[in-house]
Amino acid sequence: MEHLTPAHFGLEPLDLRKLTPQEEFWRDHQRWLQDCGYMLRPRYMLDWQPSWPVNVRGTEYEDAQPLIRALTINDATRLSDGAYVTLKIIKPSLHPYEVDIAMSLCSKQLASDPLNHCVPIYDVLKLPEDNDKVILVMPLLRGWREPEFETVGEGIYFFRQLFEGLQFIHKQHVAHRDISILNVLMDGSMYPDGWHPCNRRRMRDNFRLLAKHFSRTERPPKYYFIDFGISRRYDPDDKAPLELPIRGGDKTVPEFMDDINLPRNPFQTDIYYVGNLIREAVINEYKGFDFMWPLISDMVQDDPAKRPTIDQVVKRFADMCKKLRILKLHARVGLRDESFGAVRDFAHLFTTIKYTLMGIPPVPTR
Structure with missing residues (x-):
């Protein structure tokens, strides 16, 4: 079976040497996230330069991997202990109950219950420049x-x-x-x-x-x-x-x-x-x-x-x-x-x- 590429659908191949507009959000907030205790992967550093030669596609390189759901999801390393975490952007105006419900289900009182299979929320980060965006920090699953x-x-x-x-x-x-x-x-x-x-x-x-x-x-x-x-x-x-x-x-x-x-x-x-x-x-x-x-x-x-x-x-x-x-x-x-x-x-x-x-x-x- 023929392997389908973006060209088959009239689309230009994704240039892995450039961040998508959605990925640029994470690059622009990298230092702030680091100050909050979370380090993004090398691709989202402010001074990132591709690690592969110009004439190489780059798909086999770690820093060439683009985020699939960059609009809302990224991953990071927690600086305090090296744990890998997931970062999820939510808008309280669209989902006004998510933070409250998610936090309550993994509260200290309930977290130790062996029947609790709700994803833990480690942290809630409020973006300094946008009152309608918060980032939930969860384990990497x-x-x-x-x-x-x-x-x-x-x-x-x-x-x-x-x-x-x-x-x-x-x-x-x-x-x-x-x-x-x-x-x-x-x-x-x-x-x-x-x-x-x-x-x-x-x-x-x-x-x-x-x-x-x-x-x-x-x-x-x-x-x-x-x-x-x-x-x-x-x-x-x-x-x-x-x-x-x-x-x-x-x-x-x-x-x-x-x-x-x-x-x-x-x-x-x-x-x-x-x-x-x-x-x-x-x-x-x-x-x-x-x-x-x-x-x-x-x-x-x-x-x-x-x-x-x-x-x-x-x-x-x-x-x-x-x-x-x-x-x-x-x-x-x-x-x-x-x-x-x-x-x-x-x-x-x-x-x-x-x-x-x-x-x-x-x-x-x-």
Whole structure:
């Protein structure tokens, strides 16, 4: 298949030797961020000069990597301890509740709760020249889909964190309202030497090398809900709040297909979001998770009133897991369209034996 380039669409190739207008914002605020305790990568230094020759494209060089979402997202190193962080620009005029909700969900009182899977907020930086822009400082996380799941147990571990994380959020009387494939991330437990934020398959410190990683079974990650921009907190006495729909990243919500002006219960919509994420990104992608269909089918019913509450989901899921035998939990879950599945299954036997001898359980634990 022919590789498509910008020229195929009548676009000029991106000149990696120049910052995009969105990237220039970060360059212009580099010294201020440094004074706040956060160091940007070399590309955003005020005196940056490309490290590659003029006649070279530069794609293999670290400082040639442009930000994909430069308008709102960058990464940095926290000077106090060397930790890698994510910087996110938000506008309170557009998302007036995001800072308050995000900060409250990771408050000192709640942060130690093992069921809390809300992204921590380390800092809130107010831009000196713009009252309608603040920067949230969070840990550097990565997409949850790569590397792929290897076993049923790894999937169980993922589902459990999604369910208990949403249960935690709902117990705080908060509806997320925008749970999707992009708004669930995981930490870097599997990547002992980190990764590059612009290309997660590469190392940060040596961009030409692939990032080393372990399996989810060996180094279990923690999964996080992010982006509380359209989340809302409700009165604890209001057990069934009604809110006009706001369409998030998942555009398939059944109740949003009818009258958009009809108020809906956002907690019921959250149930659909999580169920649909598991249906589309896991069950439909991987073999081995068909046992989840009864629960997921109930979570994605067209009638919101017929969906289980998150407490009911957590209980049903726990009961289902008790019935799964250890061989099932160890079983490999290849992609549904994979080739040479039988060969991969045979090779997986040796991995299972290795984990058993090492005393590593089939369902990861932290």
